[in-house]
Amino acid sequence: MTPGAANRRPRRRAKAASRGDPPDGGLASGRVTAPIWLTIPTYNEAVNLERIVAAARAELQRIAAGGYRILVVDDNSPDGTGAIADSLAAGADDVEVLHRPAKDGLGRAYLAGFALALAAGAEMVIEMDADFSHDPRYLPALLDAIHEADLVIGSRYVPGGGVRDWGLLRQLVSRGGGLYARAVLGFDVRDPTAGFKCIRKRVLEAIDLPSVRADGYVFQIEVTYRAVLAGFRVREVPIVFADRAAGRSKMSARIALEAMWLAPAIKRDAPAAVARAAAADPSPINS
Numbered sequence: 001m002t003p004g005a006a007n008r009r010p011r012r013r014a015k016a017a018s019r020g021d022p023p024d025g026g027l028a029s030g031r032v033t034a035p036i037w038l039t040i041p042t043y044n045e046a047v048n049l050e051r052i053v054a055a056a057r058a059e060l061q062r063i064a065a066g067g068y069r070i071l072v073v074d075d076n077s078p079d080g081t082g083a084i085a086d087s088l089a090a091g092a093d094d095v096e097v098l099h100r101p102a103k104d105g106l107g108r109a110y111l112a113g114f115a116l117a118l119a120a121g122a123e124m125v126i127e128m129d130a131d132f133s134h135d136p137r138y139l140p141a142l143l144d145a146i147h148e149a150d151l152v153i154g155s156r157y158v159p160g161g162g163v164r165d166w167g168l169l170r171q172l173v174s175r176g177g178g179l180y181a182r183a184v185l186g187f188d189v190r191d192p193t194a195g196f197k198c199i200r201k202r203v204l205e206a207i208d209l210p211s212v213r214a215d216g217y218v219f220q221i222e223v224t225y226r227a228v229l230a231g232f233r234v235r236e237v238p239i240v241f242a243d244r245a246a247g248r249s250k251m252s253a254r255i256a257l258e259a260m261w262l263a264p265a266i267k268r269d270a271p272a273a274v275a276r277a278a279a280a281d282p283s284p285i286n287s
């Protein structure tokens with residue numbers, strides 16, 4: 001992605017941002033902020049959105065009552081997902097919506113969501129798909145593990161983890177892609193393409209987010225690799241990843257293969273990116 005794209009101005013700002021705050025994309029200062037921002041990117045998830053928000057809320061209210069927000073980042077889904085998100089946000093204080101003008105990929109949706117969450121006072125963000133492949137019942141395990149880590153991965157490939165309902169080809173692509181990325185990058189993360197993650201703010205600030213490649217699996221690998229390179233503690237907790245419950249996949253063979261193709265570039269560029277972030281903010285990473 002191009003530098004600065006993460007800060008691209010959304011068509012409409014999040015609910016909290018529309019209450020008379022300055023027109024700079026930030027949220028109202030003085031607003032009570034939540035440390036945990038569960039970020040859910042959506043494109044045509046009308047059949048899933050209400051249920052996933054309810055399921056996530058049930059978990060978060062138990063373990064982080066009052067201290068969380070659920071941020072839906074919708075790319076102008078033609079199926080009306082954005083309007084559903086708006087009505088959820090209108091009826092609840094714990095839901096925010098970031099509307100973006102057009103489908104621009106999952107990575108860029110996350111980057112925009114992270115920028116908003118950080119501006120709003122987030123201490124950590126959680127990445128989660130809207131389609132129930134990432135079961136919200138694992139949220140407590142992710143948040144439990146973050147006490148002793150800076151980045152927690154919901155991992156398919158540690159003992160207790162796995163995939164359900166996937167065909168052989170998809171299993172091979174996922175497993176092979178992960179093993180290949182590990183080998184090229186030379187790091188010991190079992191599930192480097194995983195997209196169910198909890199990430200501390202200090203990690204996001206130390207990995208030069210604007211230069212993270214934002215297409216599909218590349219995004220996931222690059223965020224995790226830069227975090228490892230920067231010296232952060234990464235933990236993997238087991239999840240069973242189910243095929244999407246409903247709706248259509250946006251994943252393509254091109255996106256998966258591209259991630260593999262780009263693994264050497266991820267490795268090449270990471271040291272400079274981490275150094276850039278450190279130069280911009282020289283505070284020690286584990287402070």
Ligand SMILES: Nc1nc2c(ncn2[C@@H]2O[C@H](COP(=O)(O)OP(=O)(O)OP(=O)(O)O)[C@@H](O)[C@H]2O)c(=O)[nH]1
Nearest residue numbers: 041042043075104105106109129130244249250251
């Ligand atoms: N905002 C936004 N969200 C997206 C975009 N592409 C995918 N998503 C969302 O990102 C999440 C993951 O996308 P999926 O299509 O499920 O991709 P996947 O999980 O890798 O593939 P499947 O297992 O086939 O579902 C879902 O919540 C999607 O709605 C996009 O361009 N913009």
Ligand SMILES: [Mg+2]
Nearest residue numbers: 129131133244
């Ligand atoms: Mg999915």
